[in-house]
Amino acid sequence: MAEHNYVGQVGEKLAREYLQKNGYKILEHNYKTRYAEIDLVGEKNKTLVFVEVRTKVGENFGSPEDTINKSKLKKVLWNAKSYAGFKNWQGPQRIDAICIVLKSDFSVVRLDHYKNIIS
DSSP: OHHHHHHHHHHHHHHHHHHHHHTTTEEEEEEESSSOEEEEEETTTTEEEEEEEEEEEEEOOGGGGGGGGGGHHHHHHHHHHHHHHTOOOOOOEEEEEEEEEETHHHHEEEEEOOOOOOO
16 A cells, blocks of 8 residues: 555544544545545534545645645535435535644644635
8 A cells, every 4th residue: 555545544534533522423434426535524513514634744745735726625515515415415514624744653743624615
């Protein structure tokens, strides 16, 4: 397995644990459609939350926030609409990002949760 895949898996596990500790019910992990993949789908306070997880080891070559571009957000938005339609979701929904920076030993430097990144 390539190291970046492993880093991504570590980040998604950390994000899932963080969300669960903060009262989110995880509904899906790596939900795929023909548009793209949503890392995590959760629910909290009757709001459907789609979470894009970005993880990097160190920030020498930019932050995880730098990797979230318009093209990526467009794909996530299409995927979220597809999921909500498929599940016949009628309530509120939003798209969040969790950005994680790890040390080389995979310990967490920081984990930031950005809510409602597409308004």
